[in-house]
Amino acid sequence: MQSTFSNRSLLRPRSLPDALAMLRDEGPLTPLAGCTDLYVALNFGTLRDERFLDLWRLEALRTIEARGDVLTIGALATHTDLIRSLLVRARLPMLAAAAREIGGVQIQNRGTIGGNVANASPAGDTLPVLAAADARVVLQSARETRRVPFTAFYTGYRQSVRRPDELIVAFEIPRVRGRQRFRKVGTRAAQAISKVVMAGVIEPNVRGGRRVRIALGSVAPTVVRAEKTEAALAAGASIDAAQQTLLTEIAPIDDIRSDAEYRRRVAANLLGRFLAGR
Numbered sequence: 001m002q003s004t005f006s007n008r009s010l011l012r013p014r015s016l017p018d019a020l021a022m023l024r025d026e027g028p029l030t031p032l033a034g035c036t037d038l039y040v041a042l043n044f045g046t047l048r049d050e051r052f053l054d055l056w057r058l059e060a061l062r063t064i065e066a067r068g069d070v071l072t073i074g075a076l077a078t079h080t081d082l083i084r085s086l087l088v089r090a091r092l093p094m095l096a097a098a099a100r101e102i103g104g105v106q107i108q109n110r111g112t113i114g115g116n117v118a119n120a121s122p123a124g125d126t127l128p129v130l131a132a133a134d135a136r137v138v139l140q141s142a143r144e145t146r147r148v149p150f151t152a153f154y155t156g157y158r159q160s161v162r163r164p165d166e167l168i169v170a171f172e173i174p175r176v177r178g179r180q181r182f183r184k185v186g187t188r189a190a191q192a193i194s195k196v197v198m199a200g201v202i203e204p205n206v207r208g209g210r211r212v213r214i215a216l217g218s219v220a221p222t223v224v225r226a227e228k229t230e231a232a233l234a235a236g237a238s239i240d241a242a243q244q245t246l247l248t249e250i251a252p253i254d255d256i257r258s259d260a261e262y263r264r265r266v267a268a269n270l271l272g273r274f275l276a277g278r
């Protein structure tokens with residue numbers, strides 16, 4: 001049943017310091033960015049939260065910039081901002097590719113990268129990209145700013161290290177060298193949540209084994225880096241052997257969108273095609 005608005009309130013800070021002070025002094029508050037996830041919960045009657053903090057006007061959180069080797073993407077950058085950004089397209093084309101496959105144009109115009117990450121769905125499309133890119137999450141409260149490796153951000157299904165008085169303000173992404181790829185397998189190309197999603201990086205010019213970073217979504221309670229598979233490839237494993245290793249380290253489930261066996265096969269196929277350059 002649709003939730004009502006009457007018992008809910010919305011605080012609208014004018015600046016980031018205002019927003020952080022409100023979180024400190026007037027919490028608990030639920031941050032609200034593009035509202036594309038929150039509105040679904042509101043509509044289904046599953047949104048229990050009553051007091052919200054509207055981030056949408058905080059332009060400072062929308063910036064995308066590069067300083068030296070680090071690309072910084074503000075949490076409020078929308079998927080459309082990511083698709084249009086020349087910096088993202090040049091430095092992290094797999095992120096632009098992921099953004100292009102999120103929802104439809106309306107969702108891309110409103111949905112933000114910060115919301116995608118904070119929502120913490122294991123099927124979120126930008127998550128494997130940030131994991132494979134070795135991104136850092138920049139968290140800020142009125143008291144301090146801290147940086148958390150993306151791979152340490154989630155602690156369980158829909159759980160993260162973000163404290164209630166913190167906002168995700170940005171993502172910092174070191175320069176990614178070599179070949180990168182984003183692939184999403186869903187029921188159809190647009191408006192479909194993934195059955196399996198993968199992002200990968202193959203670094204160039206490494207003798208012996210391959211230095212590969214692989215991250216997968218929708219195969220575990222959180223997005224995962226395939227560390228055993230990465231280690232096997234670094235030690236010189238063949239594509240077949242790497243696929244077998246991957247199958248031992250992912251544990252997808254049956255759910256409304258797909259079943260575990262299909263997800264396992266698709267994940268192995270995506271890895272094989274990526275490694276073979278297809």
Ligand SMILES: Cc1cc2nc3c(=O)[nH]c(=O)nc-3n(C[C@H](O)[C@H](O)[C@H](O)COP(=O)(O)OP(=O)(O)OC[C@H]3O[C@@H](n4cnc5c(N)ncnc54)[C@H](O)[C@@H]3O)c2cc1C
Nearest residue numbers: 033034035036037038103111112114115116118124125168
């Ligand atoms: C029709 C439809 C299709 C969709 N398709 C896809 C898809 O293909 N792929 C996909 O990955 N997602 C999809 N989504 C989900 C959603 O659009 C994305 O997750 C989007 O990026 C969420 O961003 P938002 O700004 O709208 O988040 P909001 O709804 O505003 O917030 C989501 C959560 O993040 C928290 N939050 C937001 N910003 C911050 C911040 N800066 N700091 C701390 N917490 C914050 C909020 O409190 C809330 O818990 C779809 C949604 C709809 C309705």
